[in-house]
Amino acid sequence: MLFGNFKIPQPYNEPIKSYAPGSKERESLQKKYQELKQEKIEIPIVIDGKECHSQDIREVKCPHDHQHVLATFHHASTQDAQKAIDSCLEARKKWARTPFHHRASIFLKAAELIATKHRDLINAATMLGQSKTCYQAEIDAACEFIDFLRFNVKYAEQVYQDQPISSKGIWNCVEYRPLEGFILSITPFNFTAIAGNLCIAPAIMGNVVLWKPSPKSMFSSHFVMKILQEAGLPKGVINMLPADGAEFVQEVLKNRHLSGIHFTGSTHVFRSIWKAVGNNIDVYDNYPRIVGETGGKDFMFVHQSANTEAVATAIIRGAFEFQGQKCSAASRAYIPESMWPQLKDILTTEIPTIKVGDVGDFSNFMGAVIDDISYNKISSYIDRAKKAEDCEILVGGNCDNSKGYFVEPTVIVTKNAHYETMTQEIFGPVITIYIYADEKYEETLEICGSTSEYALTGGIFSSDIYAVQTAYENLRDSAGNFYINDKVTGAVVGQQPFGGSRGSGTNDKAGSYLNLVRWVSPRSIKQAFCPPTDYRYPFLGN
Known part of the structure; x- marks a missing residue:
């Protein structure tokens, strides 16, 4: 029996502690x-x-x-x-x-x-x-x-x-x-x-x-x-x-x-x-x-007008945090030809600085993948990409399970928009990049939207509002969580309700x-x- 109309306290998102050096x-x-x-x-x-x-x-x-x-x-x-x-x-x-x-x-x-x-x-x-x-x-x-x-x-x-x-x-x-x-x-x-x-x-x-x-x-x-x-x-x-x-x-x-x-x-x-x-x-x-x-095969679609540094940061954080073991992790990216030289330089400079190891060492950005089954699956994708004629390993690609199940943050570049690492969920620190001609923006959007059986997360990077609108419309059914100029992972309770359709x-x-x-x-x-x-x-x- 209730003797009052009790109201739940107004919720708020718990502040995230930084764990910066010297902090309590x-x-x-x-x-x-x-x-x-x-x-x-x-x-x-x-x-x-x-x-x-x-x-x-x-x-x-x-x-x-x-x-x-x-x-x-x-x-x-x-x-x-x-x-x-x-x-x-x-x-x-x-x-x-x-x-x-x-x-x-x-x-x-x-x-x-x-x-x-x-x-x-x-x-x-x-x-x-x-x-x-x-x-x-x-x-x-x-x-x-x-x-x-x-x-x-x-x-x-x-x-x-x-x-x-x-x-x-x-x-x-x-x-x-x-x-x-x-x-x-x-x-x-x-x-x-x-x-x-x-x-x-x-x-x-x-x-x-x-x-x-x-x-x-x-x-x-x-x-x-x-x-x-x-x-x-x-x-x-x-x-x-x-x-x-x-x-x-x-x-x-x-x-x-x-x-x-x-x-x-x-x-x-x-x-x-x-x-x-x-x-x-x-x-x-x-x-x-x-x-x-x-599952997910989450995409980052980049327009020529996007900020290159922001794209690079979104790739690194979106693909490699927690070793890519998130259903929302960025695992495929579509990059315009005009941006690629600058973005390539940033990725090949920044990714090798990422430290991988025991998470008890707070200077490490990445730990290990969860077990030997996951390790073997991820390393097999990397090994096949190394041998594929239409792929190259831009950075990373090394694996070591002697002490822990460690996989380097890896970027694959492919000429084939339907290569297996563009379509299949890997659940590891691997992202595949497909480079498209700038003038084929809408055509490539169609490829992106129809490539995967999944529809969990995805996003568009652009400072051109018309390009954003085009992607917003063309990719409507391709992601349950859609991001504009942000990494495609990290939904917050109360802010971005999380979930996808299709096979997701x-x-x-x-x-x-x-x-x-x-x-x-x-x-x-x-x-x-x-x-x-x-x-x-x-x-x-x-």
Whole structure:
């Protein structure tokens, strides 16, 4: 029972700390990094608020020092999944009926815990487990996760406040019920904030969640779960089951109580999940909601009027931050002939200055790619480009996995606009440049818009407003997030709702109310104050 119309505090984007030399935050984070690196922890399965263990124990290693074991984790089985589902369904009985302001307070508290007490912890864990630099970890694990927590509860309030009109003598309402059953959240290795958001967004709306984090990010995911528990999350609302492989997921997808899937990962896996849901459709009590953000082949299109230095900076930051392991990373660029000589000079001068190595050394701009599978995939693309007749390696191209999975920032120049590195997602620090004749601007825009199966991010660099308008129109369906004179990655919660279409996902826009409405089932309620007592209408009279 509510005795007041409680208002959620106005959210704001968490300020990003610089970690500049001599700063207190730099010293504090370096200390926490070393502390965590020396501790070898055990990561349990979490079901019904309890730590559970299995016989299948696996290791968590630093990508930039792959002989260093950070932790061991207990791998969940399909039997564990059934226990977690039972826990979810039991927890739903109370959680779905918990007043919104009480639910919201838990996630707002989690935001404050990360902003203050546990900022170094979540950042250091992300640096060690996912090889992010201090700044990349700060943007992701601290600031973006805090933003998701703060903004999502405000968006939930916005959803609840959307009510219908009422005619004379009646009162119409809409109740935004949580979905009936449980949500399966499948999260990726590359963003701690995304791992958190895919769990908390449905939970904020009163849903219960079975969370399958990526084994590649178990170190930070463990601390995310710990922080949510410290914030007061009731047992069973989110159950964390570390697991790898299709068998585990396919078993969960057969459960009749599945009500939704919140996914970020590869296009191939997402399509296999969608297919499995279709095959199991007769099993379910409801039609499961399927929300997914998948791959990208993100483009930078440059007009001859653009600022060359700005283009070079956008290429370097957009393609190489976090080793290009972002679904939004710049991975193909279209450059006009007239600009190429100057841009080439800048790239060949600046990129060799980029330091790659242990992210514990704050002078490094890049760390390692996540594991040997990723390393082998990226290096194979580079090796083929070295041998291709219509390609050249402009800069970079060297790989070394003797200590960590290190790949140099690499620029490929191609004469073939449809070469494989212009069309296929690599998920590494590799960008391919295609040089076009200035007078073929619109023709090349058409090539750009039709080259890829993806439509996640892209952008235009130009100081000519008519050129911008032309690109804006021609590339309308080619990117769910479109940038003008900026790098094509780094969407901010509350500012640029994130998501794409085509092979890039369902475009349900994380970081906006649009995502939250997917996790509710509206119920329309009409109350008549003075209902009629005679079935006869006036037109029936003589």
